[in-house]
Amino acid sequence: MPIVLAQVAMSPPAVVAPAPPRPSIITNPDWFMKPTGDELMALYPKEAQANRVEGRAVIQCGVSARGLLMDCAVIREDPAGAGFGDAALRMSALFRMRPQTKDGVPVSSGVVNIPIRFSLPPPAPPAGLPPPPPGSLDSRTVQMMKKPGPVDYSRLFPLEGARRGIEGHVILQCVISDQHRLETCSVLEETPAATGFGAAALKLSKLFETSDKALDGTASTGRPIRIGIRFNLPHPG
Structure with missing residues (x-):
């Protein structure tokens, strides 16, 4: 009785696309524009300001070839839920970095972590305090x-x-x-x-x-x- 050998087609191994390289972290950004104190106070969370709550946030942003921040995200907020993360995101439009260059041409350059602290000025001396005693x-x-x-x-x-x-x-x-x-x-x-x-x-x-x-x-x-x-x-x- 003749023996018939079946031919099995072997699929070529699947090609796995390499993972995209992780963007480099810029550790020493060269800022030529940053928010002023007045701009920070304008974006200070209103409820936190009314309750004299201070806080901080850290945002991570990409940097375009023009030095603008893009695709920002909050990676830390303290205290959580007090609005400092959202305020920091709005503040990102007020930053501008000197872009890095390659062969003399500005290029987009990784991501940068930006810590932002929200501090309030000391409260004004309350009105109506009695005058200090003599020799005070x-x-x-x-x-x-x-x-x-x-x-x-x-x-x-x-x-x-x-x-x-x-x-x-x-x-x-x-x-x-x-x-x-x-x-x-x-x-x-x-x-x-x-x-x-x-x-x-x-x-x-x-x-x-x-x-x-x-x-x-x-x-x-x-x-x-x-x-x-x-x-x-x-x-x-």
């Missing part, structure tokens, strides 16, 4: 020999303020003791009010120590002193 000192007229450090501020930062992403400012009125410590302190102003910053500032006041003389050479002991204490939210590096 402040942080500009007497040297502080000891002050609270970042760990102290972090430890005493009000939980409500941290939960809401709110920063605060407090003005205290105190007296300099014989040991050059602050005593009999009271809260003159707390911003925002009723968020725990006043109580935290009173605890921090125990960690200050002044020099024995004011900057004009007069004794500091027993004199009233008015100090401002600002509570800033920590930002990731």
